[in-house]
Amino acid sequence: MERQHLPATNAMFHGERGTTINIHDGTFMQNNHPPPTVAAVHNCYNEKDGFTHLQAHVATSAFDSAQKVDAPKCHPNTREAVQDDIMNWILPTVMRIQWMLWLNGAAGAGKSAIARSIVALCLAQNIPIARFFFFRTDATRNTIEPVVATLVHQLIQQIPDLLPIITPKIQSDPLVFTKSLETQLRYLVFDPLRQLNSVSPLSVVVLLFDGVDECSGDDNQTNLIHLIADFLRSRELPIIAFFGSRAENQLKQIFQSYEVATNLQQLALDDHYLPDADIRLFLNDKFAQIKTTHPFKDHLDTNWPDPAHVQGIVDKSSGQFIYASVVINFLLSPRRNPGQQLEIIRGLRPTGNLTPFAQLDALYRHIFSRIEDIDRTSLILAWTIFSHWNLRPFIENCSIINDIPVLLADLSSVLVYEEDSIRFLHASLPDFLLDKTRSQGYFLDKRIWCTRISVYWFSKMSAGRPIVKLDIPSAFLQYAEGTAELRKHVLSFNCRQAGNPFALNDYLTALRKVDFGDDGELYRCQLNCTTRYIFDPETRTDSIHMSRFQKNHDISEILAQIESEKAAEARQRTEETRPASTAIDALDISRNGPATDADATSQHVKPRGRKRGASRDVDVEGTPRRSFRSRPQITPSTSSGEPTTAPGTSRQDQGRAKKRRR
Template sequence: MQKSGGFLGKKNFISGGQFIQHNISNHYYISKGGLENLMSRVATSAFHNSSQRVDPPRCHEHTRKAVLDEIFNWIITETSRTSKILWLNGAAGAGKTAIAQSIAELCIVRSILVASFFFFRADGKRNTIDLLVTTLVYQLVQLVPETKGIIEHAIESNPLIFEQSLDTQLEELLLKPLLRVRLTGHVSTARSKMLLIIDGLDECEDEESQASLLHLIFKVIRNQDCPFIIIIASRAEMHIKMAFNSLKAAEILLRIPLDDNYLADQDIHIFVADKFAEIKQTHPYNYLLDSDWPPPALSLEIVRKASGQFIYASAAMKFISLPRSHPARQLEILHGLRTPDLATPFAQLDMLYRQIFSMVQDLDLVFSILAYSILRKRSTISFIAHFYNIPEVDIRLALVDLSSVINCEKGTIRFLHASLPDFLLDKTRSQQYHLCIRTWSTRLAISWLTNVSVGIFSGTDSLFDFLAQSECTPALRERIISFHPDQLSYMGGTSFFSEYLSVIQKLDFFDDGECYRHQVGVVDRFMRSIHSSQLAALGTGNNISESSVEKDYDKGWQ
């Protein structure tokens, strides 16, 4: 809070037959009754300066300057500002909360009135909208003490107001008191204007509540005399996008997406370089570090893996800088060059990923899509849809719940977090959301062989990727034995079949090589029939003998 004071003492007296206790603050009296009723409904951990938010995320020095400047200019340029709501949106871990925190602290330094509510899914008081208005109202009392009597009277006149709608609470306890002290001249127009910051809207558990809150905010903000401007920070989840779009609020809404326009990679590079310099200067084991540590390639790899999302870089640097560990070894563990000990580098990031995947409705379809994209390193939606023989729209709909970490708007699947595939492929990190390479390679190999058997061509090269990492299951063996080259609509030539048999030979089905020998015979007969057909098609006028074609075939096949 910008304005606060500890309790100095208590004074009791009788007024009108009613016992009243006043707690004496070094700013004003807070009496039992209305305000005490209010304070019992305040989520103190939601303040931007709450002691319960230990070391809250904030922007690293010399980073995020462009977006911070844009937001702060929006706040202070009242005469030219047409929008009253700013929606700061971006991928999970993009740094939205750090930006919101930094803006709140900057406003305090510049004497701009700011109240805030930072949602957080794991906090029972911060994961619903129930305490949002009361928490903002309490901050209003601290910032504009002249509203105290009005708010207290409103509560005491309607003791059940906290059981009424948020619409009523916001109108009676937040909007009217601030407008009234302005109209009565008790405070200046400048002091009756306030910035409200609502961060992490997507952390509120109920999607319907999120949308309802947005509708409520738009209803209030449309009031011409409304003394608030509001910053809302959240992921660009589909239902939140839809709520913003449905409100038709283009004239009062400014959208700021944290995209490539803000050069996040450069900011992350600055952050990583500064943190390494700090480790070399302050770490207890800095004397063990070489003068040219860290290796530039490993430092740049952190920036690359971050993919513009600060959460990865922050988690990585915290892990490297653990005071009881050797920083150089920690960096090697981070990049898989050394076996990790008990500490896990990305515990915070992994928790975020698991929470996101817990919201997915059709996990099997989603994992089918991601498995193909990761194992084949091919992300074209049309190709994946063709492989699974499903409409492209089904791919897009299945990935809606992952919109905070995956983007597929331009016809390709793009991981907003380059570290997400690492998470999925590591069972110790992803746990129940583990994407097992061998299991999925087997499933995809079987699907490929099934596809070609029914006339769906799936690209000859992908089969080798799948077979090379497959488990030797009975189902896969049965599919391989039933495969015949004439099922292919495209003949890849001897090179394809040579590689195919080479891969099959390495699969051990515990059948003493029977599966491999069977396929050698099938392919050999097929190739000889193909070359015989080609010879006949040439015609006798070309003066080419069957024996010469056979020799060429045998030479190439061998």
């Protein structure tokens, strides 16, 4: 058998202990590599050089990060007003009043970008500024441990005279970085600065802490602020502290405490600084850059983008730069057409595998992950998003929602609860919650939540609880799923509980949209009951609403049935109220036949006499005759139980009738 010759191939295999075996055209070559170098583990006990010991505890990314997730500085010509306010606080023209400043705002408002711009301005003016930018997903800078070492490293770099003061301290106490935050701040920051200031007076030193809310542990956040406030209370050193964070409850509490508030200036990134104008400027500059430099610029229309689309992005940003920034980053992708990318942003084109809002979604998911009672919080958000009603009716009728401020406390950076209403600080947040691929475990399924709210509301009504506004549950019912539980409660609903009959029109319109799998039987049943109630004269529904009701719902057969029932009742009443004498005459006529003219004449002849004691009137010949004495007509009894006489009956005849009854 002839041996088959395999084609020459090139391949590489990995041998043991780092060896590599290459096969090239049938030739084997073995390369031996040195074992990988294992990074030396820092040991505080063995370190003799204080500065080297310090560097081992520094979080470089906390002050000089190359990561893309970090916010850049402010876009040129934007946020100028707030930057001016901060720099005027750092370099006051009069005597300093506050030694601490808190820049706060909604998530994604641009606080970190402003902080980085302040750092650049300070460094440009040779103002020493040691900073620490916390970031929740970076393990090297989301804890309190590396804060002091990172600050000290920067202070030594910017104020070299601190080096001979601080390094001996570290050498004499190698375990200093394992001690409490208070001890580290006093021993390595404030005492050295005090010592240096006594020899060579300092102008101003800035300690900047950004993203304090992203430091792990609420206690660590508040403890940092409390300690810095304690050290600055004496105001003997030219050291000031800048804090930037979201206005979360634990931070508002510490900043509003007497010990801190008396030495604090607050700056809130709100509409006072006209953020929409800055966002629009940022967008216009970036769109101009795309039209000039993008590889697919030739595929864009001359008038792209439409000014209305730019305004739509501004509106969606709600004063927060993060939304506009995310949109621009998505459009800047050099591998895709910016025009098509913008259509994806506007919802006109499917996203496919793209994730245009990945950065924003990560922020939202992080915020929602901190909610303790996600079910009841989602119920409140569903009520707000799926209806136009404020929360007051919900609070009054829903016993499980009695602590809304507590439930929404963890969402203070993305929404505001005031006057029984929720105001979203991010207009894009509802979009996030209604998109399952983005919100994932925090997705608000409209059908499920509207069903839950409808079931709860109708269960209250079917139990006999009065409801002031039927149009409230109607707002949710139209999107609900026709479950057996919902059907049971709707069947038990009495339309007379509506309070306002005008709301029944919208209720039935909503009910007609729900598929209970009964071919509309439940709707027709409720329509029949409601029609009879609305067109009942006692309901007193005005003609305008009755006309509207008839226009929206086909009730012609029901109205015809009502008229037929009224006619039948009228005939029955006529039979019941017919006079008794008329019935007797009709009976005599049926027995003796129709009366003749002679009979009619004889009935008007005056009787000549009567036999005494006869049971009925008899003429002298003994021929019986009928008496035509006036007889009262009996009608149904009144509410007092006494019968009533027919109209026109004299009082004398009424008296005779009473005697006969006795």
